[in-house]
Amino acid sequence: MKKYLLLIGLMVPMLAFADTSKGETLTNMLWKDIQARSVKKIAHYTSKQFQAENTSTIFTRTEFLQSLEGLGPIDHYQLLNIQTTQGENVITVTYLVLLFSPPVNDITLQTSRQIIDVWKKQDDQWKWVSEAYLTLYT
Numbered sequence: 001m002k003k004y005l006l007l008i009g010l011m012v013p014m015l016a017f018a019d020t021s022k023g024e025t026l027t028n029m030l031w032k033d034i035q036a037r038s039v040k041k042i043a044h045y046t047s048k049q050f051q052a053e054n055t056s057t058i059f060t061r062t063e064f065l066q067s068l069e070g071l072g073p074i075d076h077y078q079l080l081n082i083q084t085t086q087g088e089n090v091i092t093v094t095y096l097v098l099l100f101s102p103p104v105n106d107i108t109l110q111t112s113r114q115i116i117d118v119w120k121k122q123d124d125q126w127k128w129v130s131e132a133y134l135t136l137y138t
Contacts, residue, residue, distance in 0.1 A: 023084030023093040026119055026126055031097065035074045039065055047120065047127035054133045064131075076100040089121040094134075 033041045043065055050061035059067065082095040094116045101109040114134040119126045 023091040024082050027093050039068050047129040052131040073102055075102040091119040093117045
């Protein structure tokens with residue numbers, strides 16, 4: 001009996017952590033797939049109604065997935081300031097991503113983007129429905 005109580009006691013905090021960090025888990029999965037250029041994997045969890053926006057263009061799902069195919073190499077990335085708001089069927093995630101390109105002439109290029117992603121639960125699966133780059137003011 002004590003073994004079962006101990007196991008339940010150990011699992012309850014893990015279950016609570018899993019619920020509160022779902023947005024962060026989805027964001028990490030997304031960026032691992034972007035870095036690996038796994039467009040087929042990304043397409044699998046991207047909603048048919050997906051829409052993305054950057055500072056100059058609005059993309060449909062098809063246009064966005066095509067843009068990922070033409071993305072240059074990402075040597076390394078870092079996700080910072082991840083903030084998640086979760087409702088029953090919607091997760092909103094805002095974060096800063098730092099992208100590092102492979103060195104050229106011993107110079108590593110770095111870019112940063114402030115992003116907001118929206119995920120929606122559809123048929124018991126989380127689908128990526130929207131992405132927008134936020135303007136960084138300095």
